[in-house]
Amino acid sequence: MTAIEIGLWSFPGLLLLIFLRVPIGLAMFVVGLIGLYLVTGGNVVALSRLKNETFSTFSSYSLSIIPMFLLMGHFATLGGMSQALFRAAEGFLGHRRGGVAMAAIGACAGFGAICGSSLATAATMGRVALPELRRYGYDGGFSTATLAAGGTLGILIPPSVVLVIYAILTEQNIAKLFLAAFLPGVIAALGYVIAISIYVRLNPDSAGTRDAIPMGERFRLLAAVWPVLLVFVAVVGGIYGGIFTPTEAAAVGALGTGLIALVNGGLNGKTLIESFLVTAKSSAMIFFIVLGAAIYNGFLALTQVPQEMSIWVVEQGFAPITVLIVILIFYLLLGCVMDSLSMILLTIPIFFPVIVALDFGMTTEEVAIWFGILTLIVVEVGLITPPVGMNLFVINSMDRGTPMLQTYRAVLYFVGSDLVRVALLVAFPAITLFLI
Numbered sequence: 402m403t404a405i406e407i408g409l410w411s412f413p414g415l416l417l418l419i420f421l422r423v424p425i426g427l428a429m430f431v432v433g434l435i436g437l438y439l440v441t442g443g444n445v446v447a448l449s450r451l452k453n454e455t456f457s458t459f460s461s462y463s464l465s466i467i468p469m470f471l472l473m474g475h476f477a478t479l480g481g482m483s484q485a486l487f488r489a490a491e492g493f494l495g496h497r498r499g500g501v502a503m504a505a506i507g508a509c510a511g512f513g514a515i516c517g518s519s520l521a522t523a524a525t526m527g528r529v530a531l532p533e534l535r536r537y538g539y540d541g542g543f544s545t546a547t548l549a550a551g552g553t554l555g556i557l558i559p560p561s562v563v564l565v566i567y568a569i570l571t572e573q574n575i576a577k578l579f580l581a582a583f584l585p586g587v588i589a590a591l592g593y594v595i596a597i598s599i600y601v602r603l604n605p606d607s608a609g610t611r612d613a614i615p616m617g618e619r620f621r622l623l624a625a626v627w628p629v630l631l632v633f634v635a636v637v638g639g640i641y642g643g644i645f646t647p648t649e650a651a652a653v654g655a656l657g658t659g660l661i662a663l664v665n666g667g668l669n670g671k672t673l674i675e676s677f678l679v680t681a682k683s684s685a686m687i688f689f690i691v692l693g694a695a696i697y698n699g700f701l702a703l704t705q706v707p708q709e710m711s712i713w714v715v716e717q718g719f720a721p722i723t724v725l726i727v728i729l730i731f732y733l734l735l736g737c738v739m740d741s742l743s744m745i746l747l748t749i750p751i752f753f754p755v756i757v758a759l760d761f762g763m764t765t766e767e768v769a770i771w772f773g774i775l776t777l778i779v780v781e782v783g784l785i786t787p788p789v790g791m792n793l794f795v796i797n798s799m800d801r802g803t804p805m806l807q808t809y810r811a812v813l814y815f816v817g818s819d820l821v822r823v824a825l826l827v828a829f830p831a832i833t834l835f836l837i
Contacts, residue, residue: 408704426690433697469651474516480662496613499601509551523552538609542807550815553781558586592818694746721759736783
């Protein structure tokens with residue numbers, strides 16, 4: 402077989418391992434190593450590549466941002482920031498029809514600004530908001546669907562771990578990607594609020610009501626979220642203002658949330674060690690996936706599959722927007738069975754050369770940033786798309802009394818909102834690129 406044929410056959414082999422429940426990082430590592438052996442005709446190059454790729458991957462300064470953001474999210478939880486965000490949002494919105502669900506979306510958006518992980522945001526806010534939603538008579542399927550959708554805001558609203566990985570893979574500016582994600586993130590939160598409004602009007606028995614609280618109490622609750630605003634301004638404002646590099650900003654954010662957790666009594670010797678251990682385990686898992694992807698993508702680069710694919714697509718004369726839509730649909734389907742980080746690492750080295758080779762009437766950097774935000778959005782939509790949306794299972798596991806089918810029915814309103822947003826961003830790239 403030629404090198405290109407070996408590269409093409411690696412895709413079904415990789416998918417087979419994934420469906421056999423082999424961890425995605427290990428699957429890419431094994432297929433990449435075997436592929437290198439077959440293409441080079443010996444194990445010397447493959448073993449040499451393993452040594453060099455491991456060193457170059459883990460010595461990357463940019464990757465150090467990941468454990469800092471993960472640690473910041475853990476400290477934020479210990480500091481009670483998730484509860485403060487939800488109570489403040491509930492104070493202003495809770496008395497409206499569907500208001501407690503809207504408050505949960507607002508709290509997810511706020512927590513996402515200091516977390517950077519979809520599953521972590523969904524799980525954290527689920528523990529905080531789910532009891533309140535059930536307390537005020539919200540239907541189980543509606544409650545779990547709201548929190549699953551809200552969790553996706555954790556990875557879109559900056560900072561975002563997946564955007565960091567995308568920036569490294571495509572050699573783009575992390576700060577510009579964070580800035581480009583801000584408006585789509587705000588639109589996502591507003592879209593979810595509109596979806597809730599439509600749902601409760603069509604299903605009036607799905608949500609109860611609660612009494613309004615005095616305006617003074619609302620502002621007291623709002624004042625309690627100042628630590629979240631302080632951390633967000635320090636991290637994101639520091640990056641955009643040129644005061645910190647993204648890695649330095651992540652370290653500042655971790656320190657700031659740690660100090661807030663200490664002052665609020667959530668951080669002590671035991672919880673500090675637990676936070677370090679959880680962060681270390683999560684970072685190790687992410688880093689191994691990154692290593693597996695580096696080995697596999699290095700093998701693909703050697704076979705010239707990505708380059709040949711981009712040349713073939715350009716020669717076919719397909720309209721650029723058609724190619725983009727096909728890729729986004731592929732991501733949407735793949736997101737039902739894979740996590741966002743694995744999808745980005747597996748597919749970006751293949752799809753990115755194709756996208757930048759097409760003429761969208763923009764610079765290469767603008768296309769790269771626009772495509773990155775679109776990819777991130779459709780990947781996250783996959784996490785709440787039945788029947789295998791990962792966020793749905795995370796939230797539903799917290800409410801065993803709610804049948805999964807009820808969650809599926811309710812979440813379709815949020816998926817519809819997401820699809821409208823994707824169509825809007827595809828039709829008007831300026832929305833994504835406006836702030837950069």
